[in-house]
Amino acid sequence: MLSFNTLGYIGGISYVLYLVHWPLIAIFVPYSPQTYIFLTVTTLLSSIILHHIFEQKYLKMDWKTLVPFLFVLIMGNVFLQSSVRGHSTFWNMTYTDDVKNIMISNKAQIEWSWRTEEKRDECVEEPIGEEIDKLSVFGYGSCVRGNGSLSIMLIGNSYVLSFRNPLREQFGLNYSTFRYSSISQGYGTYADNAASRLSLEIAKRQVARYKPDVLFIFARYSPSIRDPIRENDDYIRQMNENIKFYEKFVKKIYILGSHPLYKTNFLSIFLQNVQHRRDDIESLHMNRREADKMMINVKKRFKMIKCSKCQFFDVTNLFVEDNKYLMFDRDQMLSYVDNTLHLTHSGLKVTEPELKRVAKEVMDSVKLI
Template identity: 45%
Template sequence: MRKDIQCLRGVAIVSVFLYHLFPTLFVNGFLGVDIFKRILPLYFLVILLTVILVHCYLEDFLWENNDRYALASLFLVTNQLVIDDQADYFREFQAERTSLNVFVHLWSLSLEMQFYIFVPFIFIGLQILRKDVLKLIAVILITVIGFYFFALINPQFSFNFMFLRLWQFSSGFIALFCDRLKLFKKSEKSKKNEESKRFPIDKEDVFLESKTLCYIGDISYVMYLVHWPILSIFIAASVKSHLFCIMLTLISSIVLHHIFEKQYLKLNWKGIVLLVLILILGNGYSQYSIRNDTFWKTTIPKEIESIVNSNKKFFDYFWKTESLRDKCIENEIQPPHDKMYGYCKFPKGKGNFSIMMLGNSYVMNLGEHIRAHFNYNYSDYRYVSINEGYGIYADSPISFAGLEVGKKQVEIHKPDLLIIVARYTRAMKTEVEQNDKYVIQMNDVIEFYEKYGSVH
């Protein structure tokens, strides 16, 4: 196995891992997803283990959504569920360092597997066309039409829909058939110039011969599968937590690579098929068990069971964005801010007081549900949804900027009622200290808001 390729795999997985760990610092790390690919046994094993972790370590109100995505991942259609939920892969990571969805990173593998299933039909179709010029015309049409719809259709849909990404593959065929047809003849001089401009990969290159990076490349597939569930379930806003998640990711990747991945790669195709079938059956049973067996159920004292059940009814809105019942009459925030999830001023209501909703992505999820309770009994209603907009505190450069944007909007519009709706970082779960900086910050911000109206 070539060391330089393994080193590139190492670079790919490190970039993805850093993106998920620090999404605001390593903003292009997701590009590493497209560099490496392997096979199914480990994929199905990690789904099985992740389902168990979800039901052992996450609160039960998080199970339903994760169970949906676990089932979608089992059928290799995670990307389709992301489309159906109108979810956003990038906001999922940038909104906070953790996620309610521990399977969302598998969208790329679902897309890849669908690609492997359908692309052979393109090869078969091209074989029907005997002349290379006809094949060239066919791939040009596929590329142009595919790119046209990819560029025009909703970005979240086209990003996750396999057929709208085929153009990326077919565009490579254009170069192939152009070369076969010798459409662009080159002189010997131009060929020599091209060769002299190529970036040489020196066999003595320290970077591409790095044993450490090469080993990370060896475990890259395992690392990609396990890192996000570990971050989602265990990470908190502390250095110790980050170090723990990094070490747990590395250790679990190394262990799974040596005791499982390397072993099944030695099997012949019959052994692989049998192993995959066993893992699929195991996943099938786990999906049945978590939905039907009392073993997984949480025991709740009867006196609080009704309260818990009533709260669960609202949780569906945490990952689904409800359609707006009324068209926004304003949707551009002033002054502009580049880290917005959304801004909307609704048509004038029939009441005599103004309302503003302020926060992060939860404003988008819960906004219509909350607005419906006012039944248009307001004079002015608007929402401001900001990336890392926690409303009453900040703990990062982006959230500090978001806090200032929120304060500015309150100062400009002076709402009679300010509703702060935000999913808070795990910094809020740390123990309150004497002269706690977050408490001081919150009191100062609330005092600022109360100069203009009531805060809830």
């Protein structure tokens, strides 16, 4: 067992340990057992050295010596941070052409897909006409008019913009109008706080105003809807009430099913593994059983919705392989998910068969109504 003296000494250098460990991790990223050992030893030794030659003397300095000394330390930290973050070639690592190409292709997917899609100029932003913070509106407006008689509208959160053009392309121009309303915390069928209640009310007003033939609800759902289902469950009640409201104005409602819980900053994690852990990259694919278990209450709630005009559609099945949800294209080494829980261009490409099926079903069924 450790003696009190040893524990006391570790406590004495603990603050320096705290200050030292993160810069070392940022510079020497721990992607192998060797680097873990190196970082542990280096952090401990540097903390001991700094504790004796700096921290103990630092505590005894008067303010006339301390002020310029702190200024030098701050400027040194600024220089080090600037150097490490890419403004110097000293820390740069050398990669093979293959890895470089993978990094370039994936970095092109870092930005939200709708900001770099080819036909984004065909959709025009409009004033939303609602009392809402502009930062809460991801996008609101309409796309180029079509040649058909079918009016379409998309409501929800940022997922609306992700799927807007991929879905629209499946219709060709076989629609009359194509509108979208993408608002922060817009879940389409329920609300769990003040912001989502405002988003829901705005969505309902937009549907009542434009009365689209087909309403699509695209949303990444909030964590609260994964909670256990209670007796007289409030979310189920809300869903049924809001769906009933939409049914008064539309002919068909298509609702995107739940997505697995992707990791935040997944694209960066993927690139780090491409660079340093290529042999372990398959571990990034998601365990399907565990992912589905986390969403089981979401799916149960959806099954309890009473709606004669509703259809749920699921794009996640297109990512399934055995007991996994695939997170990247193995052939092209392109991530399916960005850093903000949205599908990348590559991920959206995978969903095209389901979007095509839904679009065809919509065009066929609405003609019969």
